[in-house]
Amino acid sequence: MIDAKYAKDYRVKIGFTNQNGAKEFFAAKDIIPTVDYNYIDLLNQRLFEIVKKINSIVPFEVRLDNLDSFRADNIIEIYEKLKEFNIIHRLNNLGRRPEEVYFSWMRGLVVSSFFLRSLSEVFDVEMADIEFIGDDELRNADTFKKTPKADLEISLVNNEKIRIEVQSGFQGINDIKQHKVLEAKRIKREQNISSLVIHFDLFNGQVAFVKLDTVDDDSVNWITRQQMEGQTVFNIDQNFFVWKLTDTPPKYIELDL
Numbered sequence: 001m002i003d004a005k006y007a008k009d010y011r012v013k014i015g016f017t018n019q020n021g022a023k024e025f026f027a028a029k030d031i032i033p034t035v036d037y038n039y040i041d042l043l044n045q046r047l048f049e050i051v052k053k054i055n056s057i058v059p060f061e062v063r064l065d066n067l068d069s070f071r072a073d074n075i076i077e078i079y080e081k082l083k084e085f086n087i088i089h090r091l092n093n094l095g096r097r098p099e100e101v102y103f104s105w106m107r108g109l110v111v112s113s114f115f116l117r118s119l120s121e122v123f124d125v126e127m128a129d130i131e132f133i134g135d136d137e138l139r140n141a142d143t144f145k146k147t148p149k150a151d152l153e154i155s156l157v158n159n160e161k162i163r164i165e166v167q168s169g170f171q172g173i174n175d176i177k178q179h180k181v182l183e184a185k186r187i188k189r190e191q192n193i194s195s196l197v198i199h200f201d202l203f204n205g206q207v208a209f210v211k212l213d214t215v216d217d218d219s220v221n222w223i224t225r226q227q228m229e230g231q232t233v234f235n236i237d238q239n240f241f242v243w244k245l246t247d248t249p250p251k252y253i254e255l256d257l
Contacts, residue, residue: 184212
């Protein structure tokens with residue numbers, strides 16, 4: 001008789017005491033692919049090339065003075081930490097290669113770090129007063145993840161706090177994920193702190209400012225993006241883009257938000 005007991009006995013005979021072990025064996029999930037570190041070296045070089053290109057076109061007052069120092073602190077050091085704590089090989093997203101996931105995450109981080117000087121100009125604060133509050137953890141692969149929590153928090157001159165989510169786009173597609181808006185509205189409701197997305201569209205050389213907690217639930221800009229596994233996203237209308245990267249950054253107090 002072929003029943004559940006037979007199936008269990010069969011798996012025991014071929015060396016598996018539980019179903020998950022058998023599933024992982026047959027799917028080869030227990031074999032960890034080797035990370036191509038030569039490929040990552042090339043990706044790190046591309047990250048630096050992106051920084052150099054952006055730095056060459058932004059206004060002098062927000063341009064980086066020492067590109068080599070920026071690379072050492074914001075690319076090489078972080079890469080070495082991820083490698084040291086065995087995180088790179090565990091990066092995955094719907095079957096993508098860990099090197100590609102690494103590059104995607106690092107690209108966003110590098111862009112955010114590059115524009116810190118610009119943000120200090122926008123909000124008229126010192127760079128040291130821009131507080132990092134994001135949840136990414138470089139030491140522990142189990143907690144290395146993106147959450148809806150904003151990246152930055154800034155105290156304005158009137159003691160008002162505002163949370164900043166820095167995004168970057170590289171293909172001309174500019175969206176905000178729905179859970180970011182929901183989290184912003186929760187923070188506004190529970191803590192009375194507003195949240196702002198600053199979206200750097202590097203494909204078109206423009207920057208948008210979107211106040212998340214005021215996004216209308218019924219806005220026509222809510223769409224389903226098939227390229228993002230069918231997620232619901234807020235498509236950033238062109239009217240939100242008010243800063244040309246080749247121009248001096250606008251002042252937050254002058255923006256109609």
